[in-house]
Amino acid sequence: AQKITQTQPGMFVQEKEAVTLDCTYDTSDPSYGLFWYKQPSSGEMIFLIYQGSYDQQNATEGRYSLNFQKARKSANLVISASQLGDSAMYFCSIKAGNEKLTFGTGTRLTIIP
Amino acid sequence: DSGVTQTPKHLITATGQRVTLRCSPRSGDLSVYWYQQSLDQGLQFLIQYYNGEERAKGNILERFSAQQFPDLHSELNLSSLELGDSALYFCASSGRNSNQPQHFGDGTRLSIL
Numbered sequence: 001a002q003k004i005t006q007t008q009p010g011m012f013v014q015e016k017e018a019v020t021l022d023c024t025y026d027t028s029d030p031s032y033g034l035f036w037y038k039q040p041s042s043g044e045m046i047f048l049i050y051q052g053s054y055d056q057q058n059a060t061e062g063r064y065s066l067n068f069q070k071a072r073k074s075a076n077l078v079i080s081a082s083q084l085g086d087s088a089m090y091f092c093s094i095k096a097g098n099e100k101l102t103f104g105t106g107t108r109l110t111i112i113p
Numbered sequence: 114d115s116g117v118t119q120t121p122k123h124l125i126t127a128t129g130q131r132v133t134l135r136c137s138p139r140s141g142d143l144s145v146y147w148y149q150q151s152l153d154q155g156l157q158f159l160i161q162y163y164n165g166e167e168r169a170k171g172n173i174l175e176r177f178s179a180q181q182f183p184d185l186h187s188e189l190n191l192s193s194l195e196l197g198d199s200a201l202y203f204c205a206s207s208g209r210n211s212n213q214p215q216h217f218g219d220g221t222r223l224s225i226l
Contacts, residue, residue, distance in 0.1 A: 035214055043201060044115070045217035052212050091156065099207075100146065100169055101215060103156040 002027045002094045004104035012110050013082050020067070021077040021107045023092035032096035034075040036066070039089040039106070048090075051075055079109075087111045116140065119204050119218035127226050131192040134221045136204030138185055144168070144207045145187040146215055147179055151200040162187055191223070199225045 003026040013019040025034065036048040051059045051066045059066040067076040079086055087110050093101040116139035124132055138145050147159040158171035162181035173179075176194075181187045191198060201222050205215035 031211075033212055037217075043222070044219045045203060045205075046115075047214040047216060050212060050214055093156075095211065099144065099161060099211070100158040100171060101148075101156075101205075102158070105155055 002029075002032070002096050002102040004092050004094055004102055006092055006104035006107050008107045009105070010108040010110070012112055015084060015111050015113050016081055018078060018080045019082050019086075019109065021079075021090050021092075021109065023075045023077065023104060025073050025075060025092070025094050027094060027096045029096035032094055034066070034068070035093045035095065035101065036064070036075075036077045037091045037093065037103075038086075039091065041088070045091075049077065082111050084111050084113060115216040115218060117204060117206050117216050117218035119202075119221050121221060122219065123222050123224070125224045125226060126194060128194055128196060130194050131190065132194065132223065134189040134191070134202055134204075134223075136187045136189070136206075136218060138187070138204075138206030139216055142206035142208055142216075143185065144209075144215075145181055145185070146205040146207070147173075147187070147189050148203040148205065148217075149200045150203060150220070151197075154200075156203075159189070194225050196225050199223060 032053045034051045038046045049061045065078045089106045093103045118137040143164045159173040161169040179189045201220045205217045207215045
């Protein structure tokens with residue numbers, strides 16, 4: 001079974017600063033993928049970034065990057081130059097073996113103007 | 114716009130009733146997943162279909178059932194509804210490769226009175 005741990009229930013960050021959202025995972029499967037999603041207050045789930053277990057480089061997508069430390073089983077999301085529109089819930093998830101996603105409990109990020 | 118369409122957006126009904134939630138996946142995606150998001154359980158995987166066949170089952174109650182039709186749209190049927198079934202129900206779809214993300218619909222918010 002897979003498990004995701006997100007230890008930050010909430011974070012407050014000043015606009016334009018960078019923010020790191022923590023995620024640790026547990027799986028016995030050597031092949032897995034890590035996915036981050038954003039859920040604004042309107043409720044939809046928006047895919048942000050993907051990291052594969054065999055990827056040699058950290059994933060990047062625009063202002064999003066993933067700090068992947070395989071030995072520590074961590075996959076922290078870094079958002080650079082935060083914007084007011086980044087205020088949302090952020091979920092880390094893992095897919096291994098079967099194809100379902102296992103989600104963490106999420107981090108509520110609030111950007112302060 | 115994720116390309117995944119869920120209807121209806123909101124559903125209000127009473128205990129003991131039955132409802133059907135509908136999902137149309139992104140064009141070309143063969144896999145459909147159903148998730149339930151509630152305050153106490155978080156995001157939980159319910160069931161997956163691939164090209165019309167059930168592929169994986171999660172924490173889905175016996176009162177719940179799903180199917181995927183030849184045109185690949187899927188329906189989630191919830192019966193003998195209880196107050197605890199109130200939640201946001203998501204449908205997601207993905208392509209064949211394991212590194213492809215699941216794209217989520219906007220969800221159906223179910224309220225049981």
